[in-house]
Amino acid sequence: xxxxxxxxxxxxxxxxxxxxxxxxxxxxxxxxxxxxxxxxxxxxxxxxxxxxxxxxxxxxxxxxxxxxxxxxxxxxxxxxxxxxxxxxxxxxxxxxxxxxxxxxxxxxxxxxxxxxxxxxxxxxxxxxxxxxxxxxxxxxxxxxxxxxxxxxxxxxxxxxxxxxxxxxxxxxxxxxxxxxxxxxxxxxxxxxxxxxxxxxxxxxxxxxxxxxxxxxxxxxxxx
Numbered sequence: 001x002x003x004x005x006x007x008x009x010x011x012x013x014x015x016x017x018x019x020x021x022x023x024x025x026x027x028x029x030x031x032x033x034x035x036x037x038x039x040x041x042x043x044x045x046x047x048x049x050x051x052x053x054x055x056x057x058x059x060x061x062x063x064x065x066x067x068x069x070x071x072x073x074x075x076x077x078x079x080x081x082x083x084x085x086x087x088x089x090x091x092x093x094x095x096x097x098x099x100x101x102x103x104x105x106x107x108x109x110x111x112x113x114x115x116x117x118x119x120x121x122x123x124x125x126x127x128x129x130x131x132x133x134x135x136x137x138x139x140x141x142x143x144x145x146x147x148x149x150x151x152x153x154x155x156x157x158x159x160x161x162x163x164x165x166x167x168x169x170x171x172x173x174x175x176x177x178x179x180x181x182x183x184x185x186x187x188x189x190x191x192x193x194x195x196x197x198x199x200x201x202x203x204x205x206x207x208x209x210x211x212x213x214x215x216x217x218x219x220x221x222x223x
Contacts, residue, residue: 001157004103022098023105025113030094033142036082037090055079056138057125063133081121083140093142100149107156108213116213120148120202123209127201139195144202147177151206170207174200 022030040048054072057080061073084090105113124144154170157163181196 001103001153001162004106022102023110023113025105025110025117026098026101029097029101029117029142033082033084033090033094037084037087040083052083052138052140056083056140057128058138059129059132059135062129077122077125078118080125080138080140081118081142081145084142085140089141093146096146097142097149100146100153104149104152104156104210109215112213112215116152116206116210117145117149119209120151120205121145123148123205124195124198124202128195128198131197139198141195144195144198147199147202148206148209151203151208152210155207155210166207170203173203177203 040051043051054069055076057076061076084093101113101117104116108116121142121144124147125139128139128144150173151170154163154166158166163169177194177196177199181194181199
């Protein structure tokens with residue numbers, strides 16, 4: 001992407017290219033998500049359902065009477081981001097993460113990107129809990145965090161002149177999420193309901209918060 005080119009230029013460019021040219025945080029996030037899914041495939045159905053119930057995001061666990069494990073409540077807004085509804089759901093999310101996340105990570109660096117990614121997922125979780133406060137259904141998936149990354153991509157593209165206006169793209173993206181959230185049918189979700197408010201919440205967070213994660217430009221040398 002245009003805002004990513006400066007980061008990739010340098011004397012070493014072209015000297016050696018990996019077969020999968022993704023930055024380290026993206027590779028680690030993909031690897032962790034795949035390993036989690038593989039482990040779940042080995043679990044009995046009963047244990048896997050318990051895992052989803054404990055480490056997925058259940059809005060009513062935060063808004064109703066407290067009757068769960070305290071640490072699972074603390075962990076769930078983060079752990080739900082690494083659980084998926086199947087291989088198709090996982091694949092779609094990881095491809096999206098690679099496409100949108102790689103240039104953002106190269107701009108932010110590893111630590112800032114991980115903080116931004118997890119905080120976008122946390123913001124998405126908060127919006128979902130507020131929107132469906134009585135729901136007992138656990139929400140899983142990295143879509144909220146990835147939506148935040150997509151919002152960051154749009155902001156960074158606009159800063160370098162690669163996008164003249166945010167409104168058309170943002171409007172279409174939000175409209176699509178609302179539509180598929182209401183009627184279902186997104187890849188990997190099948191007929192299951194889509195947590196569209198989490199997607200929109202993560203996206204808006206990405207638009208608003210990416211500026212706070214950008215590294216500061218170097219100060220000019222004293223004259």
